[in-house]
Amino acid sequence: MERVSAPPRLGRVAIGSWRWPAFDAGSLAAALPAFLVLLPLIGLALAWLRLDGEIWSHLWSTLLPEMLLNTALLMFGVGATTLALGTALAWLVTTYAFPGSRSLEWLLVLPIAIPGYILGYVSMSLFDYAGPFQTQLRAWFGPDLELPEFRSLPGAIFVLSLTLYPYVYLLARAAFREQSAAQRDAARAAGLSGRAIFWRVALPLARPSLAAGVALALMETLTDFAVVRYFNTVTLSEGVVRLWIIQMDRDAAIQLASLLMLIALGVVLAERRLRRRARFYQLGNQSRPIAPVRLRGWRAIAALAGPLLLLLVAFGLPLVQLTQWAIAEVKHAEPGTLDAVFGQYLFNTLALSLGAALLVVAVALAMAYVVRPHGTQVEAKAGTRFLARLATLGYAMPGAVVALGVLLLLAPLNEAVLGWTGGAVLLSASVFGLMYAYLVRFLAIGFSSVEASLEKVTPNMEMAARSLGAGAPRLLAHVHLPLMRTGILAALLLVFVDTLKELPVTMFLRPFGMETLSVWTYMLASESAWQAAAVPALTIVLASVGPALLLIRLSRASAQTDWETRL
Amino acid sequence: MTPALRVRNVSKRFGSEGAYAVYQASLDVEPGQIVVLLGPSGCGKTTLLRLINGLETPERDPDAHIVIGDRTVFGPGVNTPPEKRRVGMVFQDYALFPHMTVAANVAFGLHGMDKSEALARTMATLDQVQLGDLAQRYPHELSGGQQQRVALARALAPQPQLLLLDEPFSNLDHALRVTLREEMRSVLKRSGVAALFVTHDREEALSLADALAVMQHGRIVQTGTPRELYAHPASPFVARFLGEANFLPAHAYGDYAECMLGHVALEAPAQGRVQLLVRPEALDVCADPDGRAYVEHVLYFGHDQLLSLCLDGNERLLARTDGASALPAGARVSVRPRGPVKAFDGWQSDAVPEAS
Numbered sequence: 001m002e003r004v005s006a007p008p009r010l011g012r013v014a015i016g017s018w019r020w021p022a023f024d025a026g027s028l029a030a031a032l033p034a035f036l037v038l039l040p041l042i043g044l045a046l047a048w049l050r051l052d053g054e055i056w057s058h059l060w061s062t063l064l065p066e067m068l069l070n071t072a073l074l075m076f077g078v079g080a081t082t083l084a085l086g087t088a089l090a091w092l093v094t095t096y097a098f099p100g101s102r103s104l105e106w107l108l109v110l111p112i113a114i115p116g117y118i119l120g121y122v123s124m125s126l127f128d129y130a131g132p133f134q135t136q137l138r139a140w141f142g143p144d145l146e147l148p149e150f151r152s153l154p155g156a157i158f159v160l161s162l163t164l165y166p167y168v169y170l171l172a173r174a175a176f177r178e179q180s181a182a183q184r185d186a187a188r189a190a191g192l193s194g195r196a197i198f199w200r201v202a203l204p205l206a207r208p209s210l211a212a213g214v215a216l217a218l219m220e221t222l223t224d225f226a227v228v229r230y231f232n233t234v235t236l237s238e239g240v241v242r243l244w245i246i247q248m249d250r251d252a253a254i255q256l257a258s259l260l261m262l263i264a265l266g267v268v269l270a271e272r273r274l275r276r277r278a279r280f281y282q283l284g285n286q287s288r289p290i291a292p293v294r295l296r297g298w299r300a301i302a303a304l305a306g307p308l309l310l311l312l313v314a315f316g317l318p319l320v321q322l323t324q325w326a327i328a329e330v331k332h333a334e335p336g337t338l339d340a341v342f343g344q345y346l347f348n349t350l351a352l353s354l355g356a357a358l359l360v361v362a363v364a365l366a367m368a369y370v371v372r373p374h375g376t377q378v379e380a381k382a383g384t385r386f387l388a389r390l391a392t393l394g395y396a397m398p399g400a401v402v403a404l405g406v407l408l409l410l411a412p413l414n415e416a417v418l419g420w421t422g423g424a425v426l427l428s429a430s431v432f433g434l435m436y437a438y439l440v441r442f443l444a445i446g447f448s449s450v451e452a453s454l455e456k457v458t459p460n461m462e463m464a465a466r467s468l469g470a471g472a473p474r475l476l477a478h479v480h481l482p483l484m485r486t487g488i489l490a491a492l493l494l495v496f497v498d499t500l501k502e503l504p505v506t507m508f509l510r511p512f513g514m515e516t517l518s519v520w521t522y523m524l525a526s527e528s529a530w531q532a533a534a535v536p537a538l539t540i541v542l543a544s545v546g547p548a549l550l551l552i553r554l555s556r557a558s559a560q561t562d563w564e565t566r567l
Numbered sequence: 568m569t570p571a572l573r574v575r576n577v578s579k580r581f582g583s584e585g586a587y588a589v590y591q592a593s594l595d596v597e598p599g600q601i602v603v604l605l606g607p608s609g610c611g612k613t614t615l616l617r618l619i620n621g622l623e624t625p626e627r628d629p630d631a632h633i634v635i636g637d638r639t640v641f642g643p644g645v646n647t648p649p650e651k652r653r654v655g656m657v658f659q660d661y662a663l664f665p666h667m668t669v670a671a672n673v674a675f676g677l678h679g680m681d682k683s684e685a686l687a688r689t690m691a692t693l694d695q696v697q698l699g700d701l702a703q704r705y706p707h708e709l710s711g712g713q714q715q716r717v718a719l720a721r722a723l724a725p726q727p728q729l730l731l732l733d734e735p736f737s738n739l740d741h742a743l744r745v746t747l748r749e750e751m752r753s754v755l756k757r758s759g760v761a762a763l764f765v766t767h768d769r770e771e772a773l774s775l776a777d778a779l780a781v782m783q784h785g786r787i788v789q790t791g792t793p794r795e796l797y798a799h800p801a802s803p804f805v806a807r808f809l810g811e812a813n814f815l816p817a818h819a820y821g822d823y824a825e826c827m828l829g830h831v832a833l834e835a836p837a838q839g840r841v842q843l844l845v846r847p848e849a850l851d852v853c854a855d856p857d858g859r860a861y862v863e864h865v866l867y868f869g870h871d872q873l874l875s876l877c878l879d880g881n882e883r884l885l886a887r888t889d890g891a892s893a894l895p896a897g898a899r900v901s902v903r904p905r906g907p908v909k910a911f912d913g914w915q916s917d918a919v920p921e922a923s
Contacts (some may be wrong), residue, residue, distance in 0.1 A: 130628060154800055251748045261651030290710075350770075456660060456665070458660065460658040460659075460662035461661055461662045461663075461664060462624055462658060463620070463649070463658070463662065463665075464658060464664075464718075464721070464722075465651070465661040465675065466621075466622075466648075466649040466650045467620055467649055467650070467654055467655060467656040467731075468650075468655075468675050468678075468721070468725060469650050469651075469653065469676055469678060469679075469723070469725065470650055470675070470678070471648075471650045474678065478675075480663075483665070483666055
């Protein structure tokens with residue numbers, strides 16, 4: 001059934017006979033997760049009150065200028081590359097049909113499954129001076145062949161772009177899909193050529209989605225400290241990690257982290273600005289999908305070959321290399337040693353990821369129920385919505401920032417707890433702190449998925465069920481749960497795998513001696529123990545493939561998608 | 568006989584300072600009767616439905632009551648939750664459960680009933696709306712009209728005493744709407760359920776209703792049969808809402824009035840300044856070279872035509888005449904009301920003072 005616009009909402013019903021008092025309790029309940037998420041960030045922001053001139057002048061005279069420059073160049077490079085790659089690929093698969101184009105559509109998401117700290121070291125092995133690529137080139141063109149240094153800023157941009165372009169691709173693809181044939185026909189009737197339609201119609205219409213995609217890629221770039229370290233490039237994130245973990249200069253680390261937080265906030269606000277000035281909705285369902293243009297001959301070959309080459313470099317070769325190493329490692333390992341270590345780390349990882357997934361989805365569910373409009377409200381109160389949005393801000397924050405914020409927050413608590421328990425319990429370097437940080441970081445992912453699924457239960461459906469005699473338990477069990485099941489499962493899976501891959505937060509906050517697959521991979525890789533790192537790395541990649549494919553099914557265009565909605 | 572629904576003095580405002588969405592509404596629906604609640608959007612008709620089915624709570628008022636059959640569901644100290652009111656609901660967007668088959672949707676309200684009995688009831692109800700062979704389909708596999716009938720069957724299956732329908736046809740195209748309207752009327756009549764039907768479409772209201780209640784600004788301004796309301800509207804608003812209407816300022820002198828059409832007989836005596844209600848179909852229009860009006864333009868419908876007449880002095884009138892008489896634009900005509908006309912006091916506007 002076609003509908004010109006969404007049906008007017010008659011309001012939402014509170015479940016059962018208990019009702020939320022219209023605003024107060026509701027906004028309070030929404031405020032709680034928002035408060036929890038913001039607390040560590042506020043703590044970090046307070047560092048500005050104790051602005052330490054000495055630290056800053058020291059930083060300025062040493063690495064800060066280089067960090068700032070590198071961070072800026074890295075963000076610019078990754079932003080531009082992911083924007084170009086993601087948009088071009090999305091345009092290709094949505095506008096043209098050629099042999100293999102349907103498979104390409106989902107294959108192109110796969111590189112997101114290899115985290116930067118894994119792709120980084122594998123690319124290093126493939127493309128660095130000693131790697132097979134350069135060796136082969138030297139064999140062809142002679143030993144004096146001069147190639148640019150791969151361990152450099154451009155190298156880091158190359159690696160990060162390869163793993164992050166799918167964010168732009170997913171959102172751009174959804175946006176292009178949602179544009180209607182009528183819009184393009186109108187453009188064509190106005191005399192625009194195919195190229196002009198792309199530049200003057202399709203691209204401007206997709207701008208909000210593109211901005212959201214690039215913002216996501218930039219957030220991930222800001223979080224990264226591992227790739228830049230492999231590539232000998234100091235950035236702010238890398239600096240925070242180094243100051244904290246290696247140089248143990250905590251005050252300086254905190255000051256630097258608060259600067260990093262400001263930059264992340266800047267990304268969020270910039271994306272908002274780009275969005276606010278352009279909200280493009282295609283009202284209602286599009287009447288007619290855009291018929292793809294069929295490509296033949298060499299055009300079809302080129303259209304297929306280009307993306308395949310990209311996939312080979314970003315996914316195929318790394319996967320083959322990792323598999324080879326992993327097999328070699330397993331063969332040559334002392335019997336029993338690998339099993340024990342791997343088993344223990346795998347268990348730690350799975351337990352942490354499962355715990356984080358359950359915690360995040362539980363909080364997200366509670367928040368989604370509070371945020372939805374109640375009674376005759378057509379929309380939730382602006383205040384409640386704002387709080388919910390704040391609660392998802394943690395996703396935009398680099399892992400190091402979240403981790404330090406949580407540490408700062410828990411430090412005083414720690415001392416108190418230490419006093420009570422006689423030193424038996426340490427909060428900050430405990431699973432508690434880790435879980436808290438995961439919640440801050442991943443609440444947005446859980447919330448957007450859960451909220452979208454709750455929207456499938458329309459207010460009228462609830463009214464219908466109640467008028468048919470269903471009380472709260474039956475309403476939940478027979479209407480809400482079946483309709484939300486997929487969304488909840490998707491949220492669980494996404495948070496689970498994001499936690500499994502997560503590196504900076506886990507590095508900072510893991511209890512002493514509690515290694516995870518991601519930390520283990522990074523440690524080994526940074527010591528150039530590539531072969532040994534392959535076993536946990538391959539596990540992470542294989543676990544991430546499923547959710548990566550899930551993303552393409554969940555991706556919607558994003559006139560409505562906020563930056564926090566990465567689905 | 569006890570009415571199927573009795574509403575007395577029910578009010579609702581949103582926020583303690585807000586205007587009343589519903590003010591002192593009183594309404595009866597007799598068993599088996601179809602009552603249509605008609606009014607422009609925003610007049611409070613949907614809020615009234617929500618007050619009746621329990622999704623909103625009326626303002627506390629010792630005189631406020633809602634009685635369904637012999638059960639008081641709202642009154643002093645009583646407020647039955649929606650799931651215990653046993654009132655069927657049919658929605659504008661049907662609100663079918665997308666994850667259940669047609670049969671499961673219809674059986675949803677038969678929870679707690681013996682399995683085989685529930686199945687029999689489900690199939691019988693589906694047959695009633697002629698959807699027996701689609702029982703195993705899912706809602707998204709059905710057309711809009713079929714979904715609408717599933718929604719009706721789902722609401723009827725538990726055999727409620729009262730059925731509430733909230734603009735159930737507004738998402739359908741016109742032709743389908745007319746067919747379904749007749750079909751729904753016969754289904755409702757056969758099942759014997761009392762129905763309260765909300766709409767803003769007067770054609771739908773006039774053709775479906777046993778009784779009409781017209782709402783304006785949260786108040787029920789008039790109730791009666793469709794014929795009564797059309798012929799004897801209580802206010803210019805009701806007159807205009809139920810059909811095309813001309814209002815002529817006039818001076819009344821007992822049983823006649825003087826207006827731009829000259830000397831006109833009144834249905835009931837009046838004095839002083841009045842407004843005359845003249846329905847377009849109650850005007851006689853004759854070609855007359857000396858007439859005081861001319862035809863401005865013509866909307867031709869085949870069976871009849873709508874003439875826009877311009878009187879000297881630039882007043883405009885609508886007249887509906889037989890499609891056979893050819894009156895070209897520009898033709899001079901004479902215009903007379905066919906019989907005595909209704910007069911409203913004063914040259915009042917439509918507005919009823921807002922409840923505060």
